[in-house]
Structure formats: C-alpha cells, structure tokens
C-alpha cells in the first residue's frame with residue numbers, strides 16, 4: 001500500500017530553566033494564595049530563567065535535544081521555525097540566533113509570532129514545506145521567556161506564566177505516520193483581550209516612561225477563558241473530521257497548558273477520557289508557544305506515546321488565534 005508523503009515527528013526535545021518559583025513565593029509579591037492559584041488554575045509552580053539564560057538559549061537547548069533524539073545531523077536541517085513572542089531581539093529573529101548557536105548553516109531560519117498557538121502554527125508551516133517537497137528536515141521550536149513580559153504586580157496574570165522551550169524535528173514519511181491534519185483560525189476583533197500595549201513601534205518605550213504596567217502582558221482572563229474552550233474544541237473537532245477518524249480513536253491529547261479548568265472543559269466537550277490527556281501545567285504554568293512541545297516531549301520521553309498512536313495537539317492565544325494538529329505517531 002502506498003501512502004502520501006507526510007511530515008512525521010522524528011524527535012522531540014525541551015528545556016526548562018532550573019529555577020522553580022512556587023505559589024507561596026508569589027504570595028510575597030501580590031495578594032494571592034497557594035490555594036487560590038491551585039484551585040483556579042491547577043498551577044503549583046513555574047520555571048523562571050535567570051539573567052544568564054535567554055529565550056534563544058532555551059530554544060537552542062530544546063532544538064539540540066530534539067535533533068539528538070531524531071539522529072539529525074546539523075548539516076541536514078533545511079528550515080528552523082521558532083515560534084515566540086519573547087525573542088531576544090526585535091531584529092534579528094530568534095531562529096537565526098538558534099541557527100548560529102547550533103551551527104545549522106544549510107538552513108533558513110525565521111520566527112512565527114502567533115502567541116500560545118505559535119508551535120501549532122509552526123507545525124502547519126512545516127507540514128506544507130515537507131508535503132510539497134520544498135524541504136525535508138524542519139526544526140519547529142516553541143520558546144518563551146514570559147517572565148520578562150510578566151507584570152509582577154498584577155495578580156490576575158503573574159501567577160499564570162513561566163519560561164521554557166520545546167522542539168520537534170519533522171521529516172518526510174511514506175509509511176502513513178505523520179501529520180494527518182491541521183487547522184488554524186484567528187479573530188483580530190479580540191486583539192485587545194490579551195495584549196502588550198507598549199514596546200512596539202506604535203507605542204515605543206520612552207525614556208520618561210511612567211510605569212503603569214502597559215509594557216507587560218495584560219489580559220481579560222474570564223473572556224479569554226470562554227473563547228479558548230469553545231474554539232480549541234472546534235479546532236480539535238475540525239482536525240479529527242478532516243482526518244476521517246473519531247474522537248474516541250485519539251490516543252493522546254496534548255493541549256496548551258494554560259489552565260487546568262480550560263483543559264478539563266475542553267476534553268469533556270470532546271468526550272475524551274482524562275487519562276488520555278497530557279498535563280504538566282501544575283509544574284510549568286503557561287509557557288505560551290513552548291507549552292505544547294514541552295508536554296509532548298515529556299510524554300514521548302516517558303514512553304507514553306507509542307508508534308501508531310493518534311496524538312491531538314491544540315492551542316489558543318493572544319490575537320486571538322487558535323489551532324490544532326492531529327498526528328499519527
């Protein structure tokens with residue numbers, strides 16, 4: 001039986017900075033409690049990068065470990081896609097910094113700005129490159145140093161975020177495994193619901209800037225929550241339908257790790273059993289574009305995901321933008 005060329009995940013990798021920040025530690029920064037954070041979000045702790053670890057450093061570490069698992073030589077990498085909203089610089093891209101750090105000099109590198117959906121967007125881009133025959137080996141990374149953009153005096157957001165990176169190596173497969181379907185959608189009418197107002201070219205930082213938190217992440221949490229559950233659910237159903245499978249055939253769901261209650265509501269709507277859901281929000285919080293590949297790598301290295309499994313990934317973030325990908329492992 002012949003199969004179409006698909007983009008298969010040949011290796012996964014991740015990196016999380018060693019410093020753990022507990023909920024109790026946050027109690028000394030804002031009026032909150034360990035109990036509130038656990039009950040409302042499911043988060044117990046998050047990782048915070050110290051000054052010596054940049055976003056590109058984390059991205060390179062994750063990509064290196066994915067390449068090792070995929071037995072991928074540096075000269076074989078054709079494309080590096082780094083999904084991030086916290087790149088080291090506005091210019092050049094984080095992808096080019098990763099290219100330099102890992103010596104991937106036969107590749108083209110660029111960034112994708114799609115907030116927490118960035119990694120899923122990167123998968124969709126890589127799928128197009130590989131299925132069209134344009135490129136063979138694509139490294140897709142999600143890397144975030146959200147602690148740099150967190151407003152540490154806003155209790156409604158600072159308890160949610162953490163730093164990390166995750167990555168995969170994609171290559172062509174002809175045995176039926178690989179990405180079966182992808183879906184993405186955005187709605188810019190809700191762009192202000194999750195936003196960093198100051199620091200771009202419209203409202204640049206000023207020297208005499210009176211700090212009001214507007215150069216950090218601000219969010220209408222409850223509104224975002226509702227759209228996230230609805231649209232991630234719709235995106236998942238779309239990729240399941242496109243692939244011609246049924247929700248009950250899904251072996252693993254790897255959802256964006258934003259909030260335990262979002263994950264529970266999503267999987268309940270999909271009718272997928274809780275023991276098929278990969279969760280690490282308790283240990284890392286929301287790491288934006290790193291969230292899905294970090295959870296995927298943990299599940300893969302723990303031997304939970306096996307060849308032939310159907311793996312459903314989904315994410316949602318500022319834009320607003322959301323998406324899903326279904327992969328035959």
Ligand SMILES: CC(C)(COP(=O)(O)OP(=O)(O)OC[C@H]1O[C@@H](n2cnc3c(N)ncnc32)[C@H](O)[C@@H]1OP(=O)(O)O)[C@@H](O)C(=O)NCCC(=O)NCCS
Nearest residue numbers: 032033036040116155156159221222224225258259316317
């Ligand atoms: C942010 C979020 C955890 C807040 O949970 P919630 O149940 O919606 O809580 P609310 O915002 O309604 O706030 C309830 C109360 O808790 C308070 N509160 C908010 N953050 C708090 C904190 N860290 N500690 C203690 N109390 C807090 C609020 O001020 C509010 O108090 P009030 O009733 O006196 O006004 C939740 O909305 C969420 O997860 N949203 C999605 C966020 C997300 O993941 N976005 C990223 C998508 S990529």
